[in-house]
Amino acid sequence: MPKVSYCSVFVDDQDRALHFYRDVLGFELKHDIPMGPHRWLTLTAPGDPDGTQLLLEPDEHPAVKPFKAALVEDGIPATAFGVDDVAAEVERLAGAGVTVVQAPSPAGPVTIAVVDDTCGNLIQLFS
Template sequence: MKIHLTSVFVDDQARALSFYTEILGFVKKHDVPVGAQDRWLTVVSPDEPGGTELLLEPARHPAARTYRDALVKDGIPLAQFAVDDVRAEYERLCGLGVRFTQEPAEMGPVTVAVFDDTCGNLIQLATKPR
């Protein structure tokens, strides 16, 4: 068994696609119309095009909004992305205008930072210990 797909709830799929591809560097994998206004819209890491997909899922369901908004209010990231160097990625993303809610910090054997994805979520970056 392996994780094939996970999702983040987003306010606007077009804006989310722009942020996740143009700023974060993911690659669009699937873009299929679903109903009148939504899409099955996934992105993947360019380093693992056959790897786990991230679904940019519309946050239309009231429970999704309540859950997501409560996490943001409490400062809890919805997802975590692995990077080789959190501090370097922090500098790169700050240079692109990304707003961080937590600067890089050592947490035991990992370094983490948290940013706002502009789509309603907090995302944590983490560097695994070598």
């Protein structure tokens, strides 16, 4: 049976992405392997080193940047992450200088919010 091993987020700057996803959101570095001008850069959820890896992938393919721009223009997140308490997490992130695009709001059985990852993406948080 297949399982999700990697989830890619296309980023315009791998160093800035590493800072945001590791130092601000709290993911843990799994791999940082040089690959020519870029890196194989993956992170995992805190305390889950064998879990699904988030791949911070360079957005250099010609189709990616227009796709990312269209998603942002339409307010569509590139991916979503579950958190224990979305309101508390958004408060923490806003205090760290993260741009909150959509404040926590109910969406059926969950509460969602959207933040800017500083690398060309919107990221949804939910609890």
